[in-house]
Amino acid sequence: MATQSLYRRYRPRRFAELKGQEHVVRALREAVRTGREGQAYLFSGPRGTGKTTTARILAKVLNCTAPVDGEPCCECESCVSVERGTSYDVHELDAASNNSVEDVRSLIDKVSLATPGRHKVYILDEVHMLGPGASAALLKVLEEPPPHVVFVLATTDPQRLKDTIRSRTQHLQFHLLPSDTLAEHLRWVADDAGIDIDPSVIDAALEQGGGSARDSLSALELLAATGGDVSDHIDLDEFVAAFTDSDTGRALAAVAHAVSMGHDPRTLTEHLLRHLRNLFLSLMAPELVQVRHDRLDELASLARGLGAAGLVRSMERLGQALVEMRFAPDPRIMLEISLVQLTRDDSGDDTASLLARLERLERAVRDGSPRAAEPAAPVDPETGKAVLGGRARRSSEPKATPPAATKETASPTTPAEAPPTENGPEATTAAPAPNASEAPLDLRRVIEVWDASVRASLKPLVRALFSAGEFVAFDPPSTARFRAPNPAHGARCAAHLSEVAAALGRAVGSEVNIVLDDAPEAPTTAASPAEEITEEPVDPAELVDVPPSDVPTAVDSITRAFPGAQVVERTD
Numbered sequence: 001m002a003t004q005s006l007y008r009r010y011r012p013r014r015f016a017e018l019k020g021q022e023h024v025v026r027a028l029r030e031a032v033r034t035g036r037e038g039q040a041y042l043f044s045g046p047r048g049t050g051k052t053t054t055a056r057i058l059a060k061v062l063n064c065t066a067p068v069d070g071e072p073c074c075e076c077e078s079c080v081s082v083e084r085g086t087s088y089d090v091h092e093l094d095a096a097s098n099n100s101v102e103d104v105r106s107l108i109d110k111v112s113l114a115t116p117g118r119h120k121v122y123i124l125d126e127v128h129m130l131g132p133g134a135s136a137a138l139l140k141v142l143e144e145p146p147p148h149v150v151f152v153l154a155t156t157d158p159q160r161l162k163d164t165i166r167s168r169t170q171h172l173q174f175h176l177l178p179s180d181t182l183a184e185h186l187r188w189v190a191d192d193a194g195i196d197i198d199p200s201v202i203d204a205a206l207e208q209g210g211g212s213a214r215d216s217l218s219a220l221e222l223l224a225a226t227g228g229d230v231s232d233h234i235d236l237d238e239f240v241a242a243f244t245d246s247d248t249g250r251a252l253a254a255v256a257h258a259v260s261m262g263h264d265p266r267t268l269t270e271h272l273l274r275h276l277r278n279l280f281l282s283l284m285a286p287e288l289v290q291v292r293h294d295r296l297d298e299l300a301s302l303a304r305g306l307g308a309a310g311l312v313r314s315m316e317r318l319g320q321a322l323v324e325m326r327f328a329p330d331p332r333i334m335l336e337i338s339l340v341q342l343t344r345d346d347s348g349d350d351t352a353s354l355l356a357r358l359e360r361l362e363r364a365v366r367d368g369s370p371r372a373a374e375p376a377a378p379v380d381p382e383t384g385k386a387v388l389g390g391r392a393r394r395s396s397e398p399k400a401t402p403p404a405a406t407k408e409t410a411s412p413t414t415p416a417e418a419p420p421t422e423n424g425p426e427a428t429t430a431a432p433a434p435n436a437s438e439a440p441l442d443l444r445r446v447i448e449v450w451d452a453s454v455r456a457s458l459k460p461l462v463r464a465l466f467s468a469g470e471f472v473a474f475d476p477p478s479t480a481r482f483r484a485p486n487p488a489h490g491a492r493c494a495a496h497l498s499e500v501a502a503a504l505g506r507a508v509g510s511e512v513n514i515v516l517d518d519a520p521e522a523p524t525t526a527a528s529p530a531e532e533i534t535e536e537p538v539d540p541a542e543l544v545d546v547p548p549s550d551v552p553t554a555v556d557s558i559t560r561a562f563p564g565a566q567v568v569e570r571t572d
Helices: 022-033 051-063 077-084 101-109 132-143 179-192 199-209 213-225 237-245 248-260 265-284 293-306 308-325 331-343 351-367 390-394 403-410 425-430 443-457 460-467 487-494 497-508 529-533 554-561
Strands: 040-044 090-094 120-125 149-155 170-173 470-475 479-483 513-517
Touching: 022 051, 022 170, 040 051, 051 077, 051 090, 051 120, 051 149, 090 101, 101 132, 179 199, 179 213, 199 213, 237 248, 237 265, 237 293, 237 308, 237 331, 248 265, 248 331, 265 293, 265 308, 265 331, 293 308, 308 331, 308 351, 443 460, 443 470, 443 497, 460 487, 460 497, 487 513, 487 554, 497 513
Parallel strands: 040 149, 040 170, 090 120, 120 149, 479 513
Antiparallel strands: 470 479
């Protein structure tokens, strides 16, 4: 024969045995003792808090032949029949499965019939599940019930009941059990049942029960059946520590471990959300936390590490993930996305991210131990994009010599190597070579930064325009001269000088001005008629490519071909 469950074996039989519901016990026991019991009660509260059990105790004491101070004797024939479920005075109806109009009308037809006891008690469990027609039929009998009938309506969601039904009942609200009361009850049940368990098992049962006596006893029974093994218990503090340290890998590893132990991602998210709520309450209202008092200080310390703003943001994001999981093909992906966002709040621009970041900085300044900023990922100079796996590869790759330092060491600037300037070669050769460690702003550095990152970061049209020219000079302290291939092209570049200057200034870390430099004009000396018709022999080896001076650009040619056309820049 199957062993009876702990929550059924240790179900309270008297009002005095109810745990954590003293306000309900006091009201019912006093009403029975003085003979002023009501004809309709509404018991509401979370599951497993004793609503149906209290309704049965009330039914027993109302028909007990020898009640003592508002308590049933639990020994007379009436009390025993109620406990066995064979009493003709007590009728239980599960409204979750019997919620039609016919079910309620069948109940109403039997209300006026007499029974052996003093009262006929109707217990309607999950009454909020009744349909509109059934609720209307129940309202009719509640308005004028027979004097010997007592209705007890039990529900976990009283807001779904009609106001007209609630107004005709005495509403008693059941609460989740305090952690200390529930822990003491679990230890007593374990001792009485002969179960030898460690304190860690009690903690695990309390956490899984969430303040519900029935759920906690079921969890205790399961843990006892496995020999007190809590190895599959998920340490939710690991997630909170990952949030505090902004450690994405740690959070994802915790999810992987939980899933490998058989935990459903949605259930795991619900448990994590409940844990974060307890952390938040440990800061704001410690008396509401459903944990043992000796663990409350530990939770408060953990909560202070993440901060109130971080806790609220975490709860909001995980709550949103629970909604998104209903439509996701893989709920685990939605959980992992949420964890990445919560551990990388530096990339978020929403208000919650900014508040969490600000609170972390204030806390770091207050504690005197600010965290070092994470280094930026390396950038490929050819594409201007981050190198894939750059941070992971950085520690193993040898450090390259800075380009500026290499050039300075290899060969200093000479007149032959320097690009032409407006002031001539003498001005270029007179400029001293910059110190590589200080990296002062000069033409060499402007060209290096331009080729490495700035040009690739520009919009496609702007990048195409400025790729045809070059920087030819730098006037201290902050003016760079750019030369276009021809005046028409320079006019097109002039419209984007401010944008390019801003990008270059961000790259070098200081303000930079860019001006257009005119191309050198060819000498215009008068030629004699003989010189005009005399052709010098041309050596092909001496031919060099020079920028065209009068050839229009492709953009200019298209604009002339289509009068009235306008060039629209791409925004991608």
